[in-house]
Amino acid sequence: MNDDNKYSLMNDISESWEDLEKLVKQKAEQTLNRLDEARLRLDDAIASAKAAGHESAREAVKEAKEAFKLAKSDWMRVKVETSIADLREQTEKRLQVFAESLEKRREQEIEKNVEALRRRLLQRDEDRIAAKRVKEAGKVEASVEKLLNRLESIEKKTEDSVPAASIALQLGLQVSKQVGMGKLARRAARQADELSVEVNKTLREVLPRHQTQKKWDTQFPEDEELS
Structure with a gap:
């Protein structure tokens, strides 16, 4: 009334x-x-x-x-x-x-x-945010999976060690730009860094000592800020 x-x-x-x-x-x-x-x-x-x-x-x-x-x-x-x-x-x-x-x-x-x-x-807002995060996580996982597959193929071609390390570094940086500070991207970057260390070690053993050895730095700006 x-x-x-x-x-x-x-x-x-x-x-x-x-x-x-x-x-x-x-x-x-x-x-x-x-x-x-x-x-x-x-x-x-x-x-x-x-x-x-x-x-x-x-x-x-x-x-x-x-x-x-x-x-x-x-x-x-x-x-x-x-x-x-x-x-x-x-x-x-x-x-x-x-x-x-x-x-x-x-x-x-x-x-x-x-x-x-x-x-x-x-x-509804929480469901929308959760769905968006799941979607983004799926994209990150797919990108990292693709990177890991390419790294695996690179590891099999040790005869082209220097170009392979360069490609691995570029792939790591590319994924880092796509996913920001995602844990999966950082994991892939660390694997690329470990691969470049192994490549440099192999180069030092194979190439003449007077030839300049180039090391590949895969540390990201985000890592420097966190450290």
């Missing part, structure tokens, strides 16, 4: 109860007038009884009883109407409590729905 409907209902009830109060006041005034009339008739009857004798007195008493019954009936009606006024006040209080309770439940339901929606949105 919105605020406009709630206040409209309260206004309608208020107007109807005001009309009832006016009616109760009118009935009360009429009852008082009738009581006065009954008292006057009773006085007249007593006076007539004294003047007209015993028979007339009996009739006067009967008339007085009827007038009293009528006055009592009016008084009971006023009492009922007063009870109705009390009932009105109780009804208004109950309606107010009900309206407040209904509004409170509505606010709680809205808050509950908002919280559930917020949790669903957070879960």
